[in-house]
Amino acid sequence: MNLRVEEKTLLYRQCLRIRLVEEAIAERYVDGEMRCPVHLSIGQEGIAVAVCSNLERNDYVVSNHRGHAHYLAKGGDLKAMIAEIYGKATGCAKGIGGSMHLIDLAAGIQGCTPIVGSSIPLGVGVAFGVALKGETRVTALFFGDAAIEEGVFHESMNFASLHKLRVLFVCENNLYSVYTHLDSRQPSRELTRMAQAHKMEHHHLDGNDVESSCFRLSDIVASMRQEARPIFVQLDTYRWREHCGPHYDNHLGYRSEEEFLSWQERDPIDRLGRELKQSGIPDSFFSDLEQELVKEIGVAFEFAQRSPLPHKGQLGKYVYK
Amino acid sequence: MSTNKEAKPERILTFTEAIREAQVLVMERDDRVFIIGEGVPDPKGTFGTTIGLRERFGPTRVMDMPVSENGMTGILIGAALVGLRPIMTHQRMDFMTYSMEQLLNNAAKWHYMFGGQQSVPLVVRAVVGQGWGQGPQHSQNLHTLYAHIPGLKVVMPSTAYQAKGLLLAAVGDPNPVIFIEHRWLHGTKGAVPETYYELELGRAEVVSQGDDLTIVAHSLMALEARKVLSRLKDKGIGVDLIDLRTVKPLDQSTILTSVRKTRRLLVVDTAWRTYGLAAEIIASVVEQGVRLLSSPQRVTLPDHPVPSSHGLTRSYYPNSATIFRKANSMLENVIDSDDFEQDWAHLEHADIPDSSFTGPF
Numbered sequence A: 001m002n003l004r005v006e007e008k009t010l011l012y013r014q015c016l017r018i019r020l021v022e023e024a025i026a027e028r029y030v031d032g033e034m035r036c037p038v039h040l041s042i043g044q045e046g047i048a049v050a051v052c053s054n055l056e057r058n059d060y061v062v063s064n065h066r067g068h069a070h071y072l073a074k075g076g077d078l079k080a081m082i083a084e085i086y087g088k089a090t091g092c093a094k095g096i097g098g099s100m101h102l103i104d105l106a107a108g109i110q111g112c113t114p115i116v117g118s119s120i121p122l123g124v125g126v127a128f129g130v131a132l133k134g135e136t137r138v139t140a141l142f143f144g145d146a147a148i149e150e151g152v153f154h155e156s157m158n159f160a161s162l163h164k165l166r167v168l169f170v171c172e173n174n175l176y177s178v179y180t181h182l183d184s185r186q187p188s189r190e191l192t193r194m195a196q197a198h199k200m201e202h203h204h205l206d207g208n209d210v211e212s213s214c215f216r217l218s219d220i221v222a223s224m225r226q227e228a229r230p231i232f233v234q235l236d237t238y239r240w241r242e243h244c245g246p247h248y249d250n251h252l253g254y255r256s257e258e259e260f261l262s263w264q265e266r267d268p269i270d271r272l273g274r275e276l277k278q279s280g281i282p283d284s285f286f287s288d289l290e291q292e293l294v295k296e297i298g299v300a301f302e303f304a305q306r307s308p309l310p311h312k313g314q315l316g317k318y319v320y321k
Numbered sequence B: 001m002s003t004n005k006e007a008k009p010e011r012i013l014t015f016t017e018a019i020r021e022a023q024v025l026v027m028e029r030d031d032r033v034f035i036i037g038e039g040v041p042d043p044k045g046t047f048g049t050t051i052g053l054r055e056r057f058g059p060t061r062v063m064d065m066p067v068s069e070n071g072m073t074g075i076l077i078g079a080a081l082v083g084l085r086p087i088m089t090h091q092r093m094d095f096m097t098y099s100m101e102q103l104l105n106n107a108a109k110w111h112y113m114f115g116g117q118q119s120v121p122l123v124v125r126a127v128v129g130q131g132w133g134q135g136p137q138h139s140q141n142l143h144t145l146y147a148h149i150p151g152l153k154v155v156m157p158s159t160a161y162q163a164k165g166l167l168l169a170a171v172g173d174p175n176p177v178i179f180i181e182h183r184w185l186h187g188t189k190g191a192v193p194e195t196y197y198e199l200e201l202g203r204a205e206v207v208s209q210g211d212d213l214t215i216v217a218h219s220l221m222a223l224e225a226r227k228v229l230s231r232l233k234d235k236g237i238g239v240d241l242i243d244l245r246t247v248k249p250l251d252q253s254t255i256l257t258s259v260r261k262t263r264r265l266l267v268v269d270t271a272w273r274t275y276g277l278a279a280e281i282i283a284s285v286v287e288q289g290v291r292l293l294s295s296p297q298r299v300t301l302p303d304h305p306v307p308s309s310h311g312l313t314r315s316y317y318p319n320s321a322t323i324f325r326k327a328n329s330m331l332e333n334v335i336d337s338d339d340f341e342q343d344w345a346h347l348e349h350a351d352i353p354d355s356s357f358t359g360p361f
């Protein structure tokens, strides 16, 4: 893998930014002011960053309940996201959507929705619309390992493959659906075989190795731009905290501490950081960067907390256009 | 209220032709519009409503699709989000139950849940079957399910004129619209102007005016209700017949204005009784405190599925005779309906709209 050091520092910066935002959410969640479910991506940031660093601003992203990382990696507005989680009028969905309904059209983020599998055909449809209009932009579609158990996933792959749409199917395999392990939900087989069944090119990458997956994805996305077709990418990773909420939950016993620790050792951010240090990036870079990001995040939280709640007149305002 | 007296059309089209013409007109005008559905370009062309369209507009605007009703609904919602205006068709409304998730969670809510930033201009055409043994899973009237959902609009034309104007309005509407065609209407004929015209969604048509009784109906039942008007008029009974045209949004003000005048309300629905449209309309009138001369009544389907056997469907579906009898009972049976029993005899055997219908679908 040979990304240039500048490219690697950018990846590192993106990953760390998401990590720090999510940790700030977790830390302040207990204050009870963020009154909506939050699905944190801590531990999984590498996938969002590896994918989105290969997208242009006008490419599209469609995502799911665990969408903070995708939103931030694609360039979604940080202040508007935090304000949305606080239920404020200045949120990216005016406080109506909450954490599970992020959107930033200017950044190509068409929307995130939390019905498992439900956003998969939407992403394919966005790509279908793109094709019908004769455009060439790419749509990256993020979903988890449970979403592929929904029938609509197969309907969507069938259509995307039939019409050779530029959809990057990104399956984030973190092994769990809430507390249920993949082995209790699916027969053991390569997940990519489902893509193969729909005559789709597929790749299986290490989601915690940001550099190598970014490198591979740059070829994958480039070839999709060249030759219109959908491509399925499975990226393995692990969620550190509870499925929904700010806490760790290994004490519940649905997964072992051992398993958790083995994945924590494979922290995508630490790994990048170590490599950067080895290639001569000084310690001051890391401390300066963290300081800068903490400041940006502090400003975003301040903005969110100072923003007004939506006016009552908004309650039924958007039912119809 | 809209009476359409000013339109003086001479041209007669079938309901099918009116729908086809609406699609031609809107596709000529707006290249964002495309049509997609199972069998749309096939030789039968969705009961004739899409025949010849592919030849005219090409394969990227008139498309077949995989038998994936839910996935395809989501895909078309996605296409609508990036600026296209899909018209999706289902040969039976029963088939689109697969797409409930996409319609409820995504189409109906996209505009709301993202604070008005995007809307879903999707039209879903759905055909409701009746008779010729269609049975429990090929003839369900499911408009109530969709009308319950904030964010969806539900349109149910009863004439060729309405079909064209309402379909054009539906495609022009920025919201998701379910456009429901009763199979027995496809062969009906009526005057249809050649021009492009839209009939406002949420606006009922007052078909006739009178002081004694308000009948509210839609789709096939609005046609059946029309058939009782002259018999009642002959006996000096005046009826406000309100053809809803759209069941969501509901034109409550036209209904209320009428019932305040007639103080008698009969609602005829093409669907089941319990939790239905008729109940909603009656409740909304009662809620307004209108003092009625007789208790409000409804004519609906009984609360059980449709059987296939033509021996059983006879007594399942209401028709003009059912409506007449119910209206008469609300007027204290001022009319001796024995006079008409002879005329109605043929209805008792009707499992087809007319003799030209020979099945199979």
Ligand SMILES: Cc1ncc(C[n+]2csc(CCOP(=O)(O)OP(=O)(O)O)c2C)c(N)n1
Residues within 6 Å of the ligand: A065, A066, A114, A115, A116, A117, A143, A144, A145, A146, A147, A174, A176, A177, A178, A243
């Ligand atoms: C249709 C549907 N079923 C169930 C749920 C409840 N639910 C929310 S998230 C989730 C797990 C999804 O797992 P996965 O797709 O692997 O994503 P992850 O949470 O692991 O990122 C479930 C079952 C839901 N939101 N939607």
Ligand SMILES: [Mg+2]
Residues within 6 Å of the ligand: A144, A145, A146, A172, A173, A174, A175, A176, A177, A178
């Ligand atoms: Mg998972």
